[in-house]
Amino acid sequence: MTLLSVKNLRVTFDTETGPVQAVRGVSFDLGRERLGIVGESGSGKTMTGRAVLRLIRAPGRIEADAMTFEGQDLMAASEPDLRALRGRRIAMVMQDPKFSLNPVMKVGAQLMEGLRQRDHATRAEARAKAIAALEAVQIRDPERVMEAYPHELSGGMGQRVMIAMMLIPDPDLLIADEPTSALDVTVQAEVLNILDDLVKTRGMGLIFISHDLRLVARFCDRVLVMYKGKIVEELAAKDLLQAKHPYTQGLLNCLPRIGGSRGALPALDRNADWAR
Amino acid sequence: MALIEIENLSVTFTTAGRKVRAVQDVSFKVEAQQSFGLVGESGSGKSTILRAICGMAPITGGQIRIDGKPLPTPRGRAFAAQVQMVFQDPYASLHPRHTVDRVLSEPLAIHGQGGSDAKIEQALIDVGLPPAFRFRYPHQLSGGQRQRVAIARALMLQPQILLLDEPTSALDASVQAETLNLLSRLRAERGLTFVMVSHDLAVIDHMCDRVLVMQNGQAVEELSREALASAAMTTPYARALFAASADRMLEG
């Protein structure tokens, strides 16, 4: 059953130096599954995720032949409709937690804000929920973190706070943009377990944007490989490490390996044909 | 004698009356021209150790010596010329309203060094950026290019020691490879000493001679590169870390 369906999505920025096409005709369907999006920097992964929430700021423009979430037409939805969807039914973990958290507001207050306003929870309820959410993402000392300002957290803690914040309202679709890039492997595994559990037991849909190919291969069901705003390859995650496309292979070859040679790592040779 | 000696370092933050013991009794030594890795749990105090070396964290115990001499507080200019740091997030570590030129000339201005034009062009060439980038703003650069500018800035004063806080975790695979190659090359050319934090054991293995595993503010185990590659760790946490990185092994 499809949760989200995107047909021929295009994102264009009308800049002073001419239009920049960040996403050029991306189509995919998402069920209650884990869909990975990989690709090099600037390939349009983030813009694809943001376009689903219609969160592209001017001078950016979104066009699509169709974009529906559980049958609701996202392209035609009004701003109030979208606001009702965002955060509550479709949540997005932003790439840069340091930018997305308010630097002068305590973490606890930011976590509780949504609960208090949207769900009209009492202070004590909201606090208990927020602490539980922090514990779920393996934060060691949730009581202290509630009282901390974002700059007092480590990089990985900030990232986990963002994940906790997005999971509190129990969304049906989670778009996670590089959610675990600052986490060590053991904590990362725990966070992925939570996401996995939500997909399996609650039927949440997950779009998992990442540049860590090995992680995506291990964790996701299906993968889209993006290059210059286009999907160059779509494949089952378990086949990612044996991908045929030279671009995907090139990306894989760049990775260092434990016990591998310490010589220079191979660079990616880009081919103009891939972008067509 | 080791270049960097850290003995029983403790760092305790006090915020709103609470004490956060971010680093507890950590000791390690780094020989000159070695590359030393720090890995471990998120929030275990890795960044805090680097910040403590730079005098940006409240040290509550222990000693840090460089070249056998304890560091002065505040660190001062001589320290800046000897030790520099590269931050994790290339999007946050460059001033959004300063051109590359300004970013690179600032250290020279602070230290009253002349000849900035030639030095800046050389610095750009050293990190593999075209000189045409000199007057660009950060928002006109990609993540990998920004990280190169940050590395060039750190190298402006010709330091001996480079502290690298997850220098590639925000970068994609191809840019990570470029950046790691650049760092290895610069280390070989200039005889630099690295202390490098990373979550990716493959990156640590590729770059570092020794590695310290940390958890919850404490040092768990120190490993040589050979011990890491042959999975010869003895503590359960280091083992767990290694096991969770199984997909990063050669022939994985």
Next chain:
Amino acid sequence: MTTLNAWLLDPNPKSRLQSRAGQTWLSWLRFRRNPLAMIGLGISVALILMSIFAPLLAPYDPIAQSLPDRLLPPLTPGHWMGTDDFGRDIYSRILYGSRITLDIVLLVILTAPVVGLIIGTVAGYFGGWVDAVLMRITDIFLAFPKLILALALVAVLGPGMVNAVLAIAVTSWPPYARVARAETLTVRNSDYIAATRLQGASSLRLIWGHVMPMCLPSVIIRVTLYMAGVILTAAGLGFLGLGVQPPLPEWGLMISAGRKFLFEQWWVATMPGLAIFVVSLGFNLLGDGLRDVLDPRSAGK
């Protein structure tokens, strides 16, 4: 023109000057897309031109009285805005009045935001007791209603334009300090500040070269938005007889003078009132437009 354009938009500028000019040009291109902001800019430029060329534009002396022409209604030949109770041409007085308005605005801009910016950045950067002391002082100033504090100051210093400006400046720096401090708090823990500190930079260099440029856009935006408030406060002081003194053609003073016959000769008070309204609106629109262009958050990556 095309070569100049290419030079400005060159992604690889050859010099500091070129890159700065290029950035400014891009901001202007972005600003130009906003029609309301362009209207605001037009009004502001018109005000400046008016004040520069007032002697050329004004058909009459703004101060010389001509009692036979008392209280002529608008659209009288030769006096299209009418005349006041001393027979002075209202149009000429408004033109000359723009000089006074502009003087006041400029003097306030050169004082209040600068003081506010310095106090705000210093407080935010150092934090701790410096912050506490500076911000309590700011709070004290904020706690008084502006006009009343200005009135009290003018009452002590005596009426006159310079004193009025001083009074307005003294009452209007606290909001700038607040804005600058808030902005400073968000940047002072950032990595780029830490990186520069690590190079051995002094606090002065950090505040001046790194923190202030980040606060400047919000302060500039606030200045333009608040300009309307300055004009109104100046007019208020003039209206109450505590600012510029008659017979100078200050707009607030003109309204005050026209108040006596508001019902019969409505134009005497209405014309300067319209001038204040239009200029205030212009600055507000300009400020809104600048927000879109200058705000670091809207500039994105």
